[in-house]
Amino acid sequence: MKRRKAIGRILLTGGATAAALGGYEWFSLTKKPDIAYLLTNRDLLAALAETIIPGTAIPGAREAGVVAFMIPLLTECTEPKTLNVFIAGLQSLEAYTASRYKQGFIQCTDSEKSEILRYFEEGAQPLNRVLGRAKEKFLGGKFFHTLKQYTVEAYCISEKGATRALRYIPVPGRYDACIPLEPSQTAWATN
Amino acid sequence: MGDPKQVYVNTNGLEQQSFDAIVVGSGISGGWAAKELCEKGLKTLVIERGRNVVHVKDYTTAFTAPWQFPHGLNNTIQEIKDNPVSAQNFNPANNAFYVRDQDHPYIQDDPFHWVRGYQVGGRSLTWGRQCYRLSDLDFEANAKDGHGADWPIRYKDIEPWYDYVEEFAGISGRPEGLAHLPDGKFLPPVEMNCIEDHFANQVRSHFKERIVTPARIANLTKGWKGRGPCQFRNLCDRGCPYGGYFSSNSATLPAAAATGNLSVVFDAIVIEILYDEKKQRASGVRVMDAHTKKVIEYFSTILFLNASTIPSAAILLHSRSNRFPNGLGNDSEQAGHNLMDHFTGSGAVADFSGMEDRYYYGRKPGNIYMPRFRNISADSLRSDYLRGWGIQGSGSRKSWEQVASETKGFGKEFKEQLLKPGPWTLWLGGWGETLPYYRNRISLDAAKTDQWGLPLVHIHFSYGDNEKSMRKDIRQTCADMLEKTGFHNVQGFDYDQPPGSAIHEMGTLRMGKDPKTSVLNGNNQVHAVKNLFVTDGSCMTSSAWQNPSLTYMALTARACDFAVRELKKRNL
Numbered sequence: 001m002k003r004r005k006a007i008g009r010i011l012l013t014g015g016a017t018a019a020a021l022g023g024y025e026w027f028s029l030t031k032k033p034d035i036a037y038l039l040t041n042r043d044l045l046a047a048l049a050e051t052i053i054p055g056t057a058i059p060g061a062r063e064a065g066v067v068a069f070m071i072p073l074l075t076e077c078t079e080p081k082t083l084n085v086f087i088a089g090l091q092s093l094e095a096y097t098a099s100r101y102k103q104g105f106i107q108c109t110d111s112e113k114s115e116i117l118r119y120f121e122e123g124a125q126p127l128n129r130v131l132g133r134a135k136e137k138f139l140g141g142k143f144f145h146t147l148k149q150y151t152v153e154a155y156c157i158s159e160k161g162a163t164r165a166l167r168y169i170p171v172p173g174r175y176d177a178c179i180p181l182e183p184s185q186t187a188w189a190t191n
Numbered sequence: 192m193g194d195p196k197q198v199y200v201n202t203n204g205l206e207q208q209s210f211d212a213i214v215v216g217s218g219i220s221g222g223w224a225a226k227e228l229c230e231k232g233l234k235t236l237v238i239e240r241g242r243n244v245v246h247v248k249d250y251t252t253a254f255t256a257p258w259q260f261p262h263g264l265n266n267t268i269q270e271i272k273d274n275p276v277s278a279q280n281f282n283p284a285n286n287a288f289y290v291r292d293q294d295h296p297y298i299q300d301d302p303f304h305w306v307r308g309y310q311v312g313g314r315s316l317t318w319g320r321q322c323y324r325l326s327d328l329d330f331e332a333n334a335k336d337g338h339g340a341d342w343p344i345r346y347k348d349i350e351p352w353y354d355y356v357e358e359f360a361g362i363s364g365r366p367e368g369l370a371h372l373p374d375g376k377f378l379p380p381v382e383m384n385c386i387e388d389h390f391a392n393q394v395r396s397h398f399k400e401r402i403v404t405p406a407r408i409a410n411l412t413k414g415w416k417g418r419g420p421c422q423f424r425n426l427c428d429r430g431c432p433y434g435g436y437f438s439s440n441s442a443t444l445p446a447a448a449a450t451g452n453l454s455v456v457f458d459a460i461v462i463e464i465l466y467d468e469k470k471q472r473a474s475g476v477r478v479m480d481a482h483t484k485k486v487i488e489y490f491s492t493i494l495f496l497n498a499s500t501i502p503s504a505a506i507l508l509h510s511r512s513n514r515f516p517n518g519l520g521n522d523s524e525q526a527g528h529n530l531m532d533h534f535t536g537s538g539a540v541a542d543f544s545g546m547e548d549r550y551y552y553g554r555k556p557g558n559i560y561m562p563r564f565r566n567i568s569a570d571s572l573r574s575d576y577l578r579g580w581g582i583q584g585s586g587s588r589k590s591w592e593q594v595a596s597e598t599k600g601f602g603k604e605f606k607e608q609l610l611k612p613g614p615w616t617l618w619l620g621g622w623g624e625t626l627p628y629y630r631n632r633i634s635l636d637a638a639k640t641d642q643w644g645l646p647l648v649h650i651h652f653s654y655g656d657n658e659k660s661m662r663k664d665i666r667q668t669c670a671d672m673l674e675k676t677g678f679h680n681v682q683g684f685d686y687d688q689p690p691g692s693a694i695h696e697m698g699t700l701r702m703g704k705d706p707k708t709s710v711l712n713g714n715n716q717v718h719a720v721k722n723l724f725v726t727d728g729s730c731m732t733s734s735a736w737q738n739p740s741l742t743y744m745a746l747t748a749r750a751c752d753f754a755v756r757e758l759k760k761r762n763l
């Protein structure tokens with residue numbers, strides 16, 4: 001317990017974090033994010049999003065056009081540190097895929113894509129809560145978390161996601177406070 | 192000035208510069224002053240510092256679907272950087288109704304979020320719409336425990352005016368027969384959903400003196416005075432094209448305009464209130480056009496200052512004369528002091544297992560309320576703090592955002608999970624009374640000015656031990672209640688939100704019996720300037736624990752009635 005607290009305290013100051021990481025890594029997190037890389041890898045983003053929310057009888061992430069939302073969310077609504085971690089994550093995922101599967105992520109089969117993403121999801125688990133939270137604060141959000149969060153958000157606010165996967169009623173006209181949930185009923189798109 | 196014909200046809204045009212009454216500000220209290228004075232036959236000019244917002248026409252995002260916002264409801268990093276205060280409150284759907292911080296600087300001597308909406312309608316467009324009456328528990332509090340000045344009024348003085356404003360505004364709610372949260376003239380309540388109802392029943396059986404009631408809100412559960420009804424979209428803060436909730440734009444200003452007595456100027460910033468030393472009366476206002484910076488004066492027999500708590504005090508402090516070197520009506524030197532805000536951000540949230548086959552239809556604009564249950568009786572006295580707090584709560588099935596963040600994995604199973612309504616959850620948060628401290632104040636900078644040459648406002652504010660002790664109790668008590676009523680995964684929280692975050696700032700020109708210790712009398716009349724009235728949040732002598740807007744409305748209607756009677760007696 002004491003040790004956890006100590007680690008937390010060290011990581012709660014940016015300077016100490018920079019020292020602990022070494023100057024280069026700190027610099028690489030605070031540098032200007034490589035937006036061009038994102039923009040040239042829309043297909044990769046779409047393939048990753050589709051792995052998270054695949055098409056079934058209900059449209060998946062690709063059909064919902066999530067990349068059109070994810071790009072502005074990433075480039076304009078994301079802290080530079082988190083965005084740098086995200087871009088580095090994409091690059092490291094491509095490198096991992098190339099070394100292990102000898103091809104790009106896009107070319108992989110669905111089951112290979114799932115294996116790869118599972119590897120990155122597991123890597124995204126924080127070591128422990130204190131360290132995880134402190135790290136997130138100073139190192140930016142984890143790659144997989146950001147990917148999943150934005151995929152979900154882009155999907156659920158997209159027209160297809162909101163109207164064909166979830167249920168969207170612009171003008172309900174009344175409030176029924178407590179009614180039976182139909183067996184196959186999906187959730188409301190908005191609150 | 193903006194062309195008033197865009198909204199309110201004024202046959203006299205604005206070549207006319209003299210009116211029976213001037214109202215400064217068009218927010219919740221200014222709108223009421225305009226309505227009351229116009230309906231009583233006074234030619235009335237409303238002066239609004241911000242842009243015009245035409246009911247319905249200017250609610251530009253009211254029908255925008257989620258996918259039509261490029262960033263969803265997220266602010267961009269740049270927007271947050273440019274608006275460190277406003278961006279904590281606005282999103283891309285409603286940001287047209289909040290000021291840009293960089294256009295309206297102020298100085299935070301201590302952290303204080305001053306959230307503003309400079310436009311016709313003011314913050315009545317974006318308010319939380321919760322409407323609760325004060326009672327004698329509140330009006331007597333200062334006198335009993337010695338904090339602040341005694342309120343010059345008691346519940347019986349304001350009771351008919353609560354009736355009066357509720358009857359016009361349309362407040363939905365459920366009568367509960369509580370002495371300390373008097374019932375009002377209610378439209379049918381918005382019903383509690385399954386989990387809220389469960390919680391309400393459990394609370395009733397486990398706790399004495401505690402009840403859960405549907406939030407009392409200014410949303411119309413049936414058509415009312417040509418407005419509404421509410422369509423259960425829960426998009427109120429974008430402006431409601433159905434007039435489903437009370438705002439100046441939907442309700443009071445149209446009523447005022449219908450009399451033919453109303454003129455409105457917008458983009459018009461009041462620099463100072465003019466004082467006639469011979470008559471010992473306010474004579475009018477000096478105003479600057481926000482765009483051309485042209486200065487013009489308007490004159491009137493009576494004036495209502497409704498610029499909101501901080502600007503109303505700032506305007507008086509800036510209106511200096513030989514008679515009032517420290518600011519108009521400020522003989523007591525209390526003007527700007529005793530700033531209060533409710534504190535929020537502490538409470539608890541929990542999950543519930545069961546009722547998985549139940550859901551709801553529609554999106555309600557208000558949820559549940561638990562009236563104060565501390566320090567209301569011998570059994571509920573606290574040794575660690577004075578006064579009390581109320582709880583706003585909200586039950587729902589978890590949304591896709593929450594489900595996604597709590598569900599591991601990805602792929603088909605994840606997708607299935609994501610699209611199902613999540614488990615039931617209930618959130619409880621406290622809104623606590625803040626004592627009036629003389630040290631908490633606004634003042635004017637001696638040198639720094641804004642783009643109109645007006646001195647920047649300083650805000651100096653800190654909570655005391657009473658508020659800190661209350662916060663602790665709120666967190667603990669909310670968590671305990673959720674534990675005892677069958678919830679699990681109970682998590683207490685206490686977010687360190689900057690003061691001002693409740694957007695309930697009040698108290699800077701308090702009412703009182705004694706001109707030596709207060710700025711306004713029991714009729715909201717400036718003690719030494721009889722034709723000048725202030726009826727916005729600045730008049731509050733204590734903050735009480737209830738959301739305050741309804742009280743501003745009632746005090747405004749009451750003061751207008753008094754002012755016009757005095758006018759007829761030729762006392763003003």
